[in-house]
Amino acid sequence: MKPASELEDLIDMMARLPGLGPRSARRAVLHMIKKRGLLLVPLAKAMSRVAETARECLNCGNIGTSDLCEICETEKRANGELCVVEDVADLWAMERAGVFKGRYHVLGGTLSALDAIGPDELRIPKLLDRVATEEISEVILALNATVDGQTTAHYIADQLEGRVSVTSLAQGVPIGGELDYLDDGTISAALRARKSI
Template sequence: MSNRSAIDELVSLMAKLPGLGPRSARRAVLHLIAKRGVLLTPLAEAMAEVARTARPCLNCGNVGTADICEICEDETRATGVLCVVEDVADLWAMERARVFRGRYHVLGGTLSALDGVGPEDLRIPQLASRLDAEGITEVILALNATVDGQTTAHYIADQLDTRVTLSSLAQGVPIGGELDYLDDGTISAALNARKPL
């Protein structure tokens, strides 16, 4: 592979990242090349390390570098409350807001008839098994305020029935909004104003 085609391949790969198109990817690659020693080489090394070590937490589904993530290992976190999120980006958004000190459960998506995603494709059975194993008394359904998110919340509520207290995020999350795009104040207000389902 020639130097030019290697650069073109890097631009092509960068353009596949969320928020980057071909023009933005070219600018980013040129900036990385210009700052090779400060940015490009350390970035390449960090990416290689993450590619080698990143894995989902066997307990909650978060991404980390060990079989059990730092959040699940943290003994100072509340153990009776479990916050259920759609994906790791939503978990990280909740952590960024620094308002929830319990544990998490990542579903790995939401129910979607259009996309062919059913209950068997999500981590719902693992959620149910965690309730008794970890002594969970409350489950917060912090799912996106979309049709699929609400459908998933109702399905989970039916599955868990009266085993635990169920609540969901309240004010602050707009209809059609996604947690990863909300500011910390909005996430904080929504979590603090959660309501029973």
């Protein structure tokens, strides 16, 4: 017997999430329906609140519920260190590791000639503005160890040459690795052993 169209719509939407296919989405929906009061209703309410309040930080690109995220609003994090990451998931991975105490800048991706993504399609101009206007002494490039990530790192390093110290994460980040999938200890070691570019 085929589920009602509302259920099929929910299953189809869940199947679009990263890591879930149609079968996993179907199992998740059935589990939520069985635990309607504990899971489905609170999840629907939380998703509705997030849909109304979530926004991109105007300064760094993080996701929060106000125009400036909590990290950008905290004065003690204005210590001159700016960590550049590809996306918000990478920022959250760095925060989860708990070793970086400065501020962040989310690029929103990497340079890619194949996908016609240049500096203006990313938040690179905003990064250059921040370096010019904020008291930044070091830019840490915490970009994924992929071809596009390294191309982006070299481009940014060239743009910032002679303006600030530019470093990158060191040991522990494998070639082709993505920060969001690394454990906290690996991220901590890579940040502590960063090197000049």
